[in-house]
Amino acid sequence: xxxxxxxxxxxxxxxxxxxxxxxxxxxxxxxxxxxxxxxxxxxxxxxxxxxxxxxxxxxxxxxxxxxxxxxxxxxxxxxxxxxxxxxxxxxxxxxxxxxxxxxxxxxxxxxxxxxxxxxxxxxxxxxxxxxxxxxxxx
Amino acid sequence: xxxxxxxxxxxxxxxxxxxxxxxxxxxxxxxxxxxxxxxxxxxxxxxxxxxxxxxxxxxxxxxxxxxxxxxxxxxxxxxxxxxxxxxxxxxxxxxxxxxxxxxxxxxxxxxxxxxxxxxxxxxxxxxxxxxxxxxxxxxxxxxxxxxxxxxxxxxxxxxxxxxxxxxxxxxxxxxxxxxxxxxxxxxxxxxxxxxxxxxxxxxxxxxxxxxxxxxxxxxxxxxxxxxxxxxxxxxxxxxxxxxxxxxxxxxxxxxxxxxxxxxxxxxxxxxxxxxxxxxxxxxxxxxxxxxxxxxxxxxxxxxxxxxxxxxxxxxxxxxxxxxxxxxxxxxxxxxxxxxxxxxxxxxxxxxxxxx
Numbered sequence: 099x100x101x102x103x104x105x106x107x108x109x110x111x112x113x114x115x116x117x118x119x120x121x122x123x124x125x126x127x128x129x130x131x132x133x134x135x136x137x138x139x140x141x142x143x144x145x146x147x148x149x150x151x152x153x154x155x156x157x158x159x160x161x162x163x164x165x166x167x168x169x170x171x172x173x174x175x176x177x178x179x180x181x182x183x184x185x186x187x188x189x190x191x192x193x194x195x196x197x198x199x200x201x202x203x204x205x206x207x208x209x210x211x212x213x214x215x216x217x218x219x220x221x222x223x224x225x226x227x228x229x230x231x232x233x234x235x236x
Numbered sequence: 237x238x239x240x241x242x243x244x245x246x247x248x249x250x251x252x253x254x255x256x257x258x259x260x261x262x263x264x265x266x267x268x269x270x271x272x273x274x275x276x277x278x279x280x281x282x283x284x285x286x287x288x289x290x291x292x293x294x295x296x297x298x299x300x301x302x303x304x305x306x307x308x309x310x311x312x313x314x315x316x317x318x319x320x321x322x323x324x325x326x327x328x329x330x331x332x333x334x335x336x337x338x339x340x341x342x343x344x345x346x347x348x349x350x351x352x353x354x355x356x357x358x359x360x361x362x363x364x365x366x367x368x369x370x371x372x373x374x375x376x377x378x379x380x381x382x383x384x385x386x387x388x389x390x391x392x393x394x395x396x397x398x399x400x401x402x403x404x405x406x407x408x409x410x411x412x413x414x415x416x417x418x419x420x421x422x423x424x425x426x427x428x429x430x431x432x433x434x435x436x437x438x439x440x441x442x443x444x445x446x447x448x449x450x451x452x453x454x455x456x457x458x459x460x461x462x463x464x465x466x467x468x469x470x471x472x473x474x475x476x477x478x479x480x481x482x483x484x485x486x487x488x489x490x491x492x493x494x495x496x497x498x499x500x501x502x503x504x505x506x507x508x509x510x511x512x513x514x515x516x517x518x519x520x521x522x523x524x525x526x527x528x529x530x531x532x533x534x535x536x537x538x539x540x541x542x543x544x545x546x547x548x549x550x551x552x553x554x555x556x557x558x559x560x561x562x563x564x565x566x567x568x569x570x571x572x573x574x575x576x577x578x579x580x581x582x583x584x585x586x587x588x589x590x591x
């Protein structure tokens with residue numbers, strides 16, 4: 099055994115002790131947090147906490163909607179409703195855009211068919227694959 | 237021999253710089269160039285800028301879908317340690333569906349919205365941009381669950397060629413093995429009370445706390461001791477910093493979807509029992525006919541192997557493979573060994589189904 103290997107390293111010893119105790123601690127904690135007793139305790143703590151948060155939220159919301167109403171401004175619910183309606187409009191526009199695109203591709207394909215008279219079209223409804231540039235975007 | 241004084245000084249300087257870096261900044265993650273090609277509400281479909289010329293690229297595009305409660309940047313953590321970068325270098329036309337963070341206005345969003353509204357529309361756009369009628373889909377964690385539901389309900393009609401599932405939580409039969417199932421046991425955990433308290437959504441902090449409590453010492457202490465031990469090693473610190481930035485940036489989960497996860501999956505195990513319906517449509521796994529690669533992480537404590545394995549007997553696919561790999565829930569794809577372990581295996585399987 100070389101001198102370097104024989105040399106006492108207090109840092110390594112401390113590190114080993116730390117790792118060993120952490121390992122034991124981890125196993126113990128895991129056993130504890132995995133138990134039904136721990137989950138039950140967590141449930142007991144969470145129930146009144148959630149109730150208190152919900153009551154606080156309700157109180158602030160009703161106060162705020164009163165204030166906003168007096169200021170002739172839309173309430174939180176109204177803003178949320180507008181947002182949901184916007185998402186629905188976005189979806190409708192997306193479908194419309196896709197439908198128009200399909201129509202355009204169909205028209206392009208039939209125009210090409212008429213011009214060539216061969217009756218053949220490409221894989222993609224007659225439309226060429228968009229360029230997939232290695233440098234830029236399609 | 238003991239280190240020289242200047243050497244020691246330099247080491248301490250490095251340690252100090254690294255400590256300042258990790259405590260005061262966020263690591264730059266998700267840096268691979270990409271372009272948003274479609275948006276709907278908070279969701280965005282990105283197309284990564286290809287690095288291979290057209291003739292060297294696979295013809296079938298690949299769509300990546302990650303979980304709803306964490307950012308998808310884990311797929312592109314940092315240069316040299318990015319699954320996205322790896323796949324681009326292998327010649328894939330790569331797309332990412334990023335869910336974004338739901339606000340209070342999205343509290344009603346459920347699995348039906350994600351599976352039947354967002355994913356089909358994103359795929360329609362991807363098909364339009366790529367010019368391909370077929371596509372491959374890779375889902376990770378809850379993303380794998382959504383991809384499985386999509387594959388069963390719409391995959392056949394919409395050209396799903398192959399489905400890659402990473403650590404998919406699908407089977408909730410063996411609740412003794414699933415720590416999250418115990419945590420959300422209906423005897424102790426009231427979903428409605430929680431959602432009501434927080435305005436309809438599951439808060440990001442609660443999700444983070446729940447995930448970390450599955451291995452409390454490792455998550456709350458272990459990570460920092462590992463950092464402390466390697467503080468003079470900038471390479472290790474950078475890797476730690478990137479992962480820590482991602483881990484500590486969770487996003488809320490839409491209340492409707494969260495309620496379904498807990499009630500229909502964790503408590504009801506409806507997908508495996510064959511009783512799950514999404515917007516009135518029965519989800520039948522036998523309808524999933526695309527090729528399936530089911531990647532199971534053997535050391536996963538969030539989605540233990542028992543949650544993914546039984547899927548293989550249920551799907552209707554003729555071409556299916558179960559791949560067991562060493563690693564945890566995240567480490568399997570973003571750990572230091574992923575680039576030599578999981579990625580090449582996943583890539584070679586997809587490559588055979590991409591031209």
